[in-house]
Amino acid sequence: MPRIAVIDYDKCNPDKCGHFLCERVCPVNRMGGEAIIIDEENYRPIIQEASCTGCGICVHKCPFNAITIVNLPEELEEGCVHRYGINAFVLYRLPVVKEGMVVGVLGPNGTGKTTAVKILSGQLIPNLCGNNDNWDNVIKAFRGNELQNYFEKLKKGEIRPIVKPQYVDLIPKAVKGKVRDLLKKADESGKFDEVVKELELENILDREIQQLSGGELQRVAIAAALLRNAHFYFFDEPSSYLDIRQRLRIAKTIRRLAESGKNVLTVEHDLALLDYMSDIIHVVYGKPGAYGIFSQPKSTRNGINEFLRGYLRDENVRFRPFEISFTKKSERKAQEGEILVQYPRLVKDYGSFRLEVEGGELYVGEVVGIVGSNGIGKTTFVKMLAGVEKPTEGEVDWSLTVSYKPQYIKTDYEGTVFDLLSKIDTSKLMSNFYKTELLNPLGIPDLYDRQVNELSGGELQRVAITACLLRDADLYLLDEPSAHLDVEQRLAVSKAIRSLMAKNEKTALIVEHDVMMVDYLSDRLIVFEGEPGKYGRALPPMGMREGMNRFLANIGITFRRDPDTGRPRANKEGSVKDREQKEMGEYYYL
Ligand code: ADP
Numbered sequence: 296m297p298r299i300a301v302i303d304y305d306k307c308n309p310d311k312c313g314h315f316l317c318e319r320v321c322p323v324n325r326m327g328g329e330a331i332i333i334d335e336e337n338y339r340p341i342i343q344e345a346s347c348t349g350c351g352i353c354v355h356k357c358p359f360n361a362i363t364i365v366n367l368p369e370e371l372e373e374g375c376v377h378r379y380g381i382n383a384f385v386l387y388r389l390p391v392v393k394e395g396m397v398v399g400v401l402g403p404n405g406t407g408k409t410t411a412v413k414i415l416s417g418q419l420i421p422n423l424c425g426n427n428d429n430w431d432n433v434i435k436a437f438r439g440n441e442l443q444n445y446f447e448k449l450k451k452g453e454i455r456p457i458v459k460p461q462y463v464d465l466i467p468k469a470v471k472g473k474v475r476d477l478l479k480k481a482d483e484s485g486k487f488d489e490v491v492k493e494l495e496l497e498n499i500l501d502r503e504i505q506q507l508s509g510g511e512l513q514r515v516a517i518a519a520a521l522l523r524n525a526h527f528y529f530f531d532e533p534s535s536y537l538d539i540r541q542r543l544r545i546a547k548t549i550r551r552l553a554e555s556g557k558n559v560l561t562v563e564h565d566l567a568l569l570d571y572m573s574d575i576i577h578v579v580y581g582k583p584g585a586y587g588i589f590s591q592p593k594s595t596r597n598g599i600n601e602f603l604r605g606y607l608r609d610e611n612v613r614f615r616p617f618e619i620s621f622t623k624k625s626e627r628k629a630q631e632g633e634i635l636v637q638y639p640r641l642v643k644d645y646g647s648f649r650l651e652v653e654g655g656e657l658y659v660g661e662v663v664g665i666v667g668s669n670g671i672g673k674t675t676f677v678k679m680l681a682g683v684e685k686p687t688e689g690e691v692d693w694s695l696t697v698s699y700k701p702q703y704i705k706t707d708y709e710g711t712v713f714d715l716l717s718k719i720d721t722s723k724l725m726s727n728f729y730k731t732e733l734l735n736p737l738g739i740p741d742l743y744d745r746q747v748n749e750l751s752g753g754e755l756q757r758v759a760i761t762a763c764l765l766r767d768a769d770l771y772l773l774d775e776p777s778a779h780l781d782v783e784q785r786l787a788v789s790k791a792i793r794s795l796m797a798k799n800e801k802t803a804l805i806v807e808h809d810v811m812m813v814d815y816l817s818d819r820l821i822v823f824e825g826e827p828g829k830y831g832r833a834l835p836p837m838g839m840r841e842g843m844n845r846f847l848a849n850i851g852i853t854f855r856r857d858p859d860t861g862r863p864r865a866n867k868e869g870s871v872k873d874r875e876q877k878e879m880g881e882y883y884y885l
């Protein structure tokens with residue numbers, strides 16, 4: 296069996312483990328062998344896989360959980376595509392690339408999805424887990440595989456790849472100027488007018504890139520990719536910061552691109568969107584930071600269901616010890632429990648935008664989802680509750696304390712994650728309750744020694760959510776907590792929020808666009824209606840069924856539950872189910 300040993304050198308700290316503890320406890324070394332040697336120059340241990348017996352003692356003894364040792368099935372050896380170095384991350388197998396199809400990729404962060412894209416887009420020649428540095432050997436290694444032909448063309452320069460990057464927030468650092476100029480420059484296909492209309496960019500063409508919101512940047516980045524003439528298009532998380540209507544719109548646009556004969560690959564963590572957009576999917580499994588394996592291609596429905604079950608049937612691999620299932624929650628009854636606050640009718644008038652909030656009440660222990668289009672006043676509402684914005688009409692005069700996580704997280708903090716969080720509440724960081732309910736499920740202890748300003752978007756999101764939930768408050772407001780998180784992290788965050796609110800008898804309001812997360816998280820919903828950028832109206836909190844029906848009817852989309860996993864699935868527009876449900880007025884929960 297091939298055995299891989301991976302050391303996370305960010306976590307390894309030989310001075311703090313009592314000087315290379317792993318080397319001292321390794322039975323092979325103790326018998327005079329050399330499973331672990333010390334790289335004196337870099338002051339770190341190296342595990343020699345050929346001598347290691349896989350006993351796992353070093354894995355358990357290392358106080359920083361820096362070591363992973365895994366035995367992998369024999370047949371994977373041939374599929375070893377790239378290894379970043381000795382004891383570094385290993386990628387096995389690659390996704391297929393199919394003309395005319397949207398190939399979806401589903402898997403945790405840190406399992407090699409971006410590495411695969413770098414390879415398929417020609418930015419990285421895979422070393423085939425050895426010393427390879429040329430495409431000819433790659434072509435040889437993939438002989439008889441669907442990718443052989445693809446790599447031959449890539450080598451000859453006959454394939455032009457375009458990548459829509461994951462972190463659109465970084466675009467303003469690299470690109471300056473007006474949206475129109477950027478898109479005109481990208482317009483090799485002559486589809487400027489069509490794409491601008493499809494992605495609803497008409498009103499922001501004359502805006503500077505620097506002034507755009509996250510949702511606007513996302514659509515501009517997608518438009519710039521669509522306008523290019525390429526063969527291979529890769530969309531890395533196209534959903535972040537977009538509302539549901541915009542998500543389904545870009546899904547249709549991406550589908551049309553594939554139907555015109557292009558190769559499209561997309562990594563997406565919003566399952567309803569991935570489902571709606573993809574023709575086939577690959578599940579990526581493994582251990583984040585240590586190794587990742589691309590599954591065989593699967594039908595979209597099966598692939599997503601197998602991912603949720605944690606078991607890949609064709610491969611006969613269980614990669615997660617538990618299933619993720621979406622059971623119907625019992626509807627929370629109005630008038631149940633203690634009222635936290637009754638807020639009055641509120642108005643905020645910015646001149647060009649007016650928001651009216653119908654009064655309502657929030658209960659102790661509940662989680663209320665906030666749903667509605669972008670630009671309809673959700674953040675303004677949250678800011679009024681948080682006391683950041685003063686209402687034009689109505690008073691928010693409550694003695695409640697509020698903890699707020701904004702949608703866009705800024706990182707000018709100089710210091711480690713531990714410094715940042717311990718300034719909020721050291722005793723909570725040490726408490727078993729917070730460790731079990733929040734810190735461990737979100738993987739925060741692994742980040743303690745990292746500099747806040749060096750975290751990736753997903754890591755920063757988890758830290759910001761943790762910081763918000765560690766503060767003492769009566770009401771917690773979290774704006775789009777799912778952005779940049781993978782499916783398991785989204786569910787971990789949802790569970791943590793629900794459990795902290797119930798056990799600490801607090802209340803949370805969550806602005807969220809991922810339907811699965813809204814479904815999983817919320818007891819009730821506040822629905823926003825109106826015309827984005829002009830006026831918005833917030834309805835009082837209502838039950839999930841009524842709220843989802845109202846919200847989805849406004850955007851004309853119906854959802855059903857998958858019979859096996861209970862997950863929400865968007866119906867194709869005009870399908871029998873879509874028509875039936877619309878006739879009955881049941882947009883959700885059938
Ligand atoms: P994903 O896109 O699934 O989040 P990536 O392909 O970005 O995953 O990275 C997978 C793992 O590969 C990372 O956790 C990291 O440990 C490792 N990795 C990525 N780039 C490099 C590099 N240039 N050198 C060493 N390790 C790297």
Ligand code: ADP
Nearest residue numbers: 645648668669670671672673674675676828829
């Ligand atoms: P959402 O959170 O639903 O995306 P927002 O509450 O952020 O919506 O914004 C609603 C509208 O109010 C937008 O058109 C936005 O441009 C406008 N707006 C927000 N803040 C201000 C402000 N300080 N001054 C003027 N207009 C604003």
Ligand code: SF4
Nearest residue numbers: 307308312315317357
């Ligand atoms: Fe110490 Fe762990 Fe690093 Fe080994 S891997 S030197 S046990 S910190």
Ligand code: SF4
Nearest residue numbers: 321347348350351353
């Ligand atoms: Fe040594 Fe066992 Fe660790 Fe291998 S797994 S390096 S044999 S302690």
